[in-house]
Amino acid sequence: MKVFVVGAGVMGSGIGQVFAMAGNQVTLYDVREDALRKAREGIAWSLNKLREKGVVKDPEETLGRISFSNSLECGGSDLVIEAVFEDLKVKGEVLREVSAKTKGVIATNTSSLPITELSTFVKRPERFLGMHFFNPPVLMKLVEVIRGEKTSDETFQFGLRVVSSLGKYPLPVRKDVFGFVVNRVLFRLFTAGCSLLALYTPEQIDYVAMNRLGMPMGLIMLLDYTGLDVNYNIAKEASRRGFEFQCPPLEERVKQGKLGAKSGEGFYNWSRGRPDIRAEGGPDPSILLEPAVKEALWLVREGVVEEEELERGVELGLGMKKGIFKLARELGVLS
Numbered sequence: 001m002k003v004f005v006v007g008a009g010v011m012g013s014g015i016g017q018v019f020a021m022a023g024n025q026v027t028l029y030d031v032r033e034d035a036l037r038k039a040r041e042g043i044a045w046s047l048n049k050l051r052e053k054g055v056v057k058d059p060e061e062t063l064g065r066i067s068f069s070n071s072l073e074c075g076g077s078d079l080v081i082e083a084v085f086e087d088l089k090v091k092g093e094v095l096r097e098v099s100a101k102t103k104g105v106i107a108t109n110t111s112s113l114p115i116t117e118l119s120t121f122v123k124r125p126e127r128f129l130g131m132h133f134f135n136p137p138v139l140m141k142l143v144e145v146i147r148g149e150k151t152s153d154e155t156f157q158f159g160l161r162v163v164s165s166l167g168k169y170p171l172p173v174r175k176d177v178f179g180f181v182v183n184r185v186l187f188r189l190f191t192a193g194c195s196l197l198a199l200y201t202p203e204q205i206d207y208v209a210m211n212r213l214g215m216p217m218g219l220i221m222l223l224d225y226t227g228l229d230v231n232y233n234i235a236k237e238a239s240r241r242g243f244e245f246q247c248p249p250l251e252e253r254v255k256q257g258k259l260g261a262k263s264g265e266g267f268y269n270w271s272r273g274r275p276d277i278r279a280e281g282g283p284d285p286s287i288l289l290e291p292a293v294k295e296a297l298w299l300v301r302e303g304v305v306e307e308e309e310l311e312r313g314v315e316l317g318l319g320m321k322k323g324i325f326k327l328a329r330e331l332g333v334l335s
């Protein structure tokens with residue numbers, strides 16, 4: 001298959017690499033030459049690491065399947081994946097241009113913009129869908145495949161098949177809801193964690209998230225790690241689109257210039273690297289989990305996703321040891 005990836009940043013370069021590793025012919029396009037150079041270096045480095053682990057046989061051959069281009073000549077592609085900045089205007093312009101050049105399927109890797117809204121920029125909205133890869137695409141086994149209101153059944157099924165062909169799990173998101181599935185669940189966990197900051201320390205909350213909910217990193221630490229400014233912007237966008245994701249302590253810190261790991265301080269001090277979590281007397285885990293369970297139930301009831309799919313998606317996307325429903329039953333949140 002011929003795949004054209006627009007935007008060679010963190011996600012675009014990873015997505016291009018994944019497609020090349022699965023034997024596809026890939027063109028990676030960016031407007032910035034330095035982004036293309038960095039992408040080539042990053043992919044070459046990663047392929048060599050994967051050879052050491054026995055995952056990739058011939059890094060040179062795999063890299064040879066990727067062309068790095070500053071020309072948006074995507075005609076003849078079977079699939080175009082848009083992975084530019086998370087900005088409606090930028091994405092709109094790119095999609096309009098791409099759609100004038102290809103009759104192939106177009107997918108967006110957006111994490112928070114509605115697929116249906118983005119589909120207004122393309123000529124054939126029935127051949128448009130969401131393909132939400134997780135970071136880093138090479139290592140994360142999950143891809144949410146999102147059906148917009150106008151996506152045809154054929155395009156949706158094509159998206160699911162393509163993701164399977166990459167050796168990843170395609171999580172079918174049958175309705176275009178804000179944040180899709182895994183992030184909606186995560187935002188509910190964040191909101192619960194944030195509200196408990198009035199009563200507990202970040203360490204106490206994170207200790208429970210890691211040791212009782214089986215998360216690989218504590219919730220408050222994850223906010224710091226992914227960037228408080230990034231999460232603050234997502235929270236604002238979420239509220240604007242009718243999904244309440246509030247965290248006043250987050251806003252306070254952003255206003256003080258504390259942006260998390262990247263600025264050296266957020267809820268934690270990162271000056272000596274990733275903080276150690278040792279704490280006693282944290283919250284009851286069911287209080288942390290309950291809003292996420294309600295969200296998961298809503299997603300299933302609304303026909304967005306099926307229970308087993310959601311379980312698998314949360315395990316793979318959030319790295320949780322158990323699915324949300326299983327955990328909820330064990331903790332007595334669900335009977």
Ligand SMILES: NC(=O)c1ccc[n+]([C@@H]2O[C@H](COP(=O)([O-])OP(=O)(O)OC[C@H]3O[C@@H](n4cnc5c(N)ncnc54)[C@H](O)[C@@H]3O)[C@@H](O)[C@H]2O)c1
Pocket residue numbers: 006007008009010011012029030031032035083084085086087090094109110111112132133134135
């Ligand atoms: N970073 C993550 O953790 C993550 C996870 C899932 C989804 N996403 C989504 O993936 C998309 C890309 O995010 P990212 O983290 O890779 O961003 P990034 O900033 O690393 O990369 C974006 C790239 O797009 C390029 N670009 C911008 N405008 C362009 C244009 N008009 N034409 C061609 N290239 C253009 C930039 O030069 C840059 O190289 C966003 O929609 C984001 O929401 C990100």
